Amino acid sequence: MTAVFAWLLAWLLGLSLWCTLAGRPRGMSAWIAAIGYAIPLGLLACALTIRIPSVIGYRELSSGVWWWPIVALLVFAAVAAWRDRTLVRTSAPLSVAERWSGLQIALVALLALLVAIRAYWLYEESMLRPLFGWDAWLAWSAKAKAWVLSGHATPYVDAGTWLNAQPGSVRTSLAYNYPESLSWLQVWLSGPADTWSEPDVNFAWPVLWLGLLLGCYGQWRALGVSSMASAVGAYLLASLPLANVHAALPGYADLWVATLFAFSVLSILRWQMHGERGQLLLAVALMLALPTIKFEGTVWALSALALILWFGFATRRRTIRVTTVLLVVGLLTAISWLSGFQWTTQVINLFTGPGENSQLTDVLSATAVGLFTQDNWHLLWYVLPVVVVWQWSHLRSSSVTTGLLLLLVACLSLLLALFVGTVAGRWVESYTIVNRLVLHIAPIALSLIVLLLGVRREAVASVINAEPVARDTSH
C-alpha cells in the first residue's frame, strides 16, 4: 500500500462516514465542511478498524490488517448511497453564494496567500524535523513505534504487572494507561512504509490543521455566516500561533482534541438551527471519539453532551434544563468513576495528589499572561469579550449563540477550577499546561466571534420563517 493510497482511503472513509450520518453534501460550502470533517473522521476510523483484531485477541500486525479499512469503506459507502436515495431533501441551505467586490476579492486573496505560505512551511517543518515534542515520544508515538517495529500490538500495563507477567507478553511505560487511538492512527500511517517512519506519521498534523480550517469554514457557512466573514474567520483560525506550532511540531494530542471538539460543537449548533438529525449523529460520533484521544477529551465530550441536553430541553423551564444537564453529566461522571475509567482516576489524583495547590492569584495571573500577553493567540481573548458585550442583544436573541456562549463559559470555568483547585496549578505557573488546554476551546471561541459578527440575519430569518425542514424519513 502506498502513502497516497492510504491517505485516499482514509479520506474516502471519512467522507463516507459523513455521508452515512449527515447525508451527501449539497453545495460548495457543504462539500468543504465534509472534506474538512473527513480528515479526522477517516483517520480515526482507519485507526479503529485496524485496532479491532487486537481488541479480540489477535495482536499480530499482519499485512492483511491494513486492508480492513477498505471493508469499512465499502460498508459505509453502501449505507451512504442507500441513505441518499431514501433521504427527503430540505430546501436550499443558508450558504447562498454572494458577489464580492474587488476589494473583498483582493482581501481574500491576500488572506489565502498568507494561509498557503504558512501551510507550506508547516508541512515542510513537520516532514523535515524528527519527532520533537516530549509527550509525543514519551506517550503516543512510543506505543506506535513499539508496535510497528515489533509487528505486535503488545498491550501496555502498569509496572507491577510488567514485572510479574511472562516476559514479552506485555509492555510498560509512564503513559501505559493513556488512550490509544492516536497511537493506532500512527500505526495506520506507518503502514505504507512498513516500518516506523516519522515523516509519514508527522504529515497527519498539518493535514489535520487544514481539515480544521475547512470544516469550520463550511459549518460557519451552513450556520448563516456570510462567505466573506467565513473566509476571514478561517484566516483568523489559521493564524493562531499555538495551533500553527502544534501542526509544525507534530505528535501532541491537543490539536486533535481541539478539532474533534470544535467539529462536534459546530454540528450540534447546526442541529439546533436546522433540525438536522444527521449533524447530531456526527456530533455524537465525534464526542465518542474525544475520550479515546486524550483524558481531557472526556471532559469536553461531557461538555458537548451538556450542550445537546441544553438544546434538547429548550422548551422546558430554565431550572429543569439546568438540573437535567447537571444530573446527567453528574450521573455519567459517577458511572465512570464506579466503572474505574482512567480519566476519573486522573482527575481524583489531581485533587488528592502530592504537592500543594498554587495560590489563586498566582494561577490567575499565569492564566491571564498566557491568554493576553504571550504570543499564543494574537488578539483572540481581547476581541472575544468585546464582541460578546457589543453584540449582547443579538447573542441573546439566538439560541445558537446563547448556547455556545454558555458552553464556552462552562469550559473556561472548568479550566479555572482545575488550575485553582488542584495541583495542576503548578503546571499553569510554569506555562506547561494552560495554553494547550486553552487550545482545545480556541476554535469554538473564534466560532462565537464569527457567528456574532458574520451571520447574515436576513438569511437566518428567511430560513426560520420558511417551510419546516423535511426530516430524514429513512430512520
Added chain:
Amino acid sequence: MNARVLAVIVVLAAWWFAMFAMFVPLPLSAPLSPRDTVQLPGEGFTAVIGRAAQDPVGGLNVTGMNTDEGALQVRALDSVQAEAFSTLRYRFQDFPRTLELVLVFRSEHSPDVVTVTIPTVPSGTGTVDLSSIPEWRGRILELGFAQYPGAQSVPPASAFRPFRLLDVELWSPSWTGALAARTQDWLGARSWVLRSLNALGPDSVLRTGRSLVLFVFIGAIGTLVILATFLGWRRRKLAQAAIIGSFAAWLLLDLRWLHGLHERHAATREAYVGLSPEERQRRQPDQMIFDSAQMLRNVLKTQDSSTRIVVDAASDFERARLLYHLLPLNVAPMNMIWLDTAVEYPGLVLVFFRQDKPAFNASDSTLMVGAARVPVVVLFDLGPLRVYRVQPS
C-alpha cells in the same frame, strides 16, 4: 489641514510616544544616541574553544567547533564599568541558524563566568539590553561569545558552518539602543524549543517581560478612543473602525508571527534539507543518546527479544529519549520500577546512562543498591553506558 485633524495628529503622536516610552521602555533621562561607546573589533577576539583566525579584511573567522564543548571566542576588557553600558550590539556574518549564541562574561563581582543566551542574527546587527541581565554589574573583565548546537532541536552533525564575528559594541544608555533592543526582542528570530509547544513567549531567550500583544492592544484601544473623541464618531462609525482596527492589528501581529515562523523553519531547513528520510531519522539532536541506544542494541542482540530492560539516566529527558530510541526492545523507565524492586528479578537487564550510581564492585560483581549488594553480570561498560544483568541472589 483643519485644527481638529491637527489636534488628532498631535494627540496620537503623544499617545504612541507614551506607549513606546512605557513598553520599550525609553530611558527618558538618556540622550537619543549613546554618549559613550566601546568598539570591540572581531579580530580582537581569540578562540578559546574551537578554531578561528583573523580575517585579513577584519573580523574573526570561526572555522571549527569542538563536538562536545562548542566554540568560544573571548577578549579581555579594560576599564569597562557595566553600569555605564546598557546596550550590547553585535554583528556576525553568515551565522548559522542552527547554532545557539551565548554571551559570556566575567566581572569583578562574580568569579564565575556568566553565560546568557542571546538572540542569533544570521547576518546584520543584534542588540541586547544588558540592564536586563542581573549579573551585568561592576567592572567587566572579559567578554565573549559561545556557540552550541540548538539545545534539543539541532543534530550536532548539522549544526556548524563557518561564520565571521565582525564587531561588537557596548553603548551607554540611549533611546536608539533601547529601541533597537526592543525591536530585536519583538521581531528577532527565535528557535524551536520543547517549550514552544506549551507557550510562545516563554520559549524565547532573554525574556524581558514586555508583551508586543499587549502593546498593540492598548495602543489600538487608545487610538480608537482618541479618534472617536476628537472626530466625534458615533456608535456605528466607532464599531466599523474597531473592526477594521482590530483586524489590522491582528494582521500585523500575524505578519510578525509569520516572520518568526519563517526564521524557525529556515533553521530546520539548514539542519535537515537535502537529507533522505532515513538519514533525517538517524540525525537526532540527542545524537549521543541515539548512538548509545544503537550500541545497546548491538550488545543485546544475542538476548531474547522479550528480555525486560529497565533504563535510568542522569535526567528525565535523557531517560525518556533513550527509552524511545531503544524501541521496540521491551524497556521500562527506572522511575516506574525503582532499582530496589528491579534487582529482585533475576534476568532483568539494567541500563545506566551517564550515571555513576549505583556503584559496581568488580571484585564480587555486585551493584551497591542501598545497603545491599546485588549480584550482576556486566554486559557492557564503556563511556556513558553501563549495562548489567541481574543474577539470582
